Amino acid sequence: KLGDLGKFLIPCDFSGMDVCHALADLGASINLMPLSIWKKLSLPELTPTRMTLELADRSITRPKGVAKDVSVKVGKFYFPTDFVVFDFEANPQVPLILGRSFLRTDHALIDVYGEEITLRVNDEAITFNLNQTTRYSSTYDDMSENRIDVIDVFSEEYA
Numbered sequence: 001k002l003g004d005l006g007k008f009l010i011p012c013d014f015s016g017m018d019v020c021h022a023l024a025d026l027g028a029s030i031n032l033m034p035l036s037i038w039k040k041l042s043l044p045e046l047t048p049t050r051m052t053l054e055l056a057d058r059s060i061t062r063p064k065g066v067a068k069d070v071s072v073k074v075g076k077f078y079f080p081t082d083f084v085v086f087d088f089e090a091n092p093q094v095p096l097i098l099g100r101s102f103l104r105t106d107h108a109l110i111d112v113y114g115e116e117i118t119l120r121v122n123d124e125a126i127t128f129n130l131n132q133t134t135r136y137s138s139t140y141d142d143m144s145e146n147r148i149d150v151i152d153v154f155s156e157e158y159a
Contacts (some may be wrong), residue, residue: 008117008130009094013073014041021094022072024108024117028099033083035064043067047083053086061086072102074119074138075126079106 009021038046046065053061063086072081073120081102090096103110107120115130 002113010074010098010117010119010128012096016040016042019093020096020141022096022098023094024098026100026103027038027133028097029101030099031081031083031102032097033067033070033085034095035085035087037090037095038083038085041070049084051084053084062143072098074106077106077119077121077124077126079119081105123145 010024012020012022014020048067063084067083068084069080072079109118116127118125119126
């Protein structure tokens with residue numbers, strides 16, 4: 001019987017940030033970025049949104065907006081990603097949450113048995129050993145009071 005891998009992290013590179021890992025969350029339908037990171041990265045204007053988020057504690061929050069086409073560098077690849085930006089405290093080493101849309105865009109293949117994630121662009125690929133990235137998960141777990149669990153996303157703009 002094998003143990004549960006739990007959550008896993010993807011190392012990302014952003015200029016102006018020493019260490020950045022993103023929590024890969026297959027349960028998330030959106031990608032999340034804290035407002036503080038958006039400001040730190042000096043990203044372009046946020047696109048307004050009428051979206052509301054229901055969090056794990058059943059509270060409702062409104063994002064500050066959507067950061068469109070943010071270039072997320074993973075290894076040698078750049079992936080254009082839309083982030084929902086709202087004001088929450090995040091672990092400075094694991095500030096981003098990447099959902100299914102990101103994992104689908106980068107053709108992610110997750111080998112649970114082999115404990116690897118492979119991201120692909122055309123005929124090229126980069127593979128990460130999940131044991132190497134999960135060592136940062138403990139710092140994410142230590143900040144559980146700041147953890148964001150999005151239960152549901154309500155939006156009329158895509159209807």
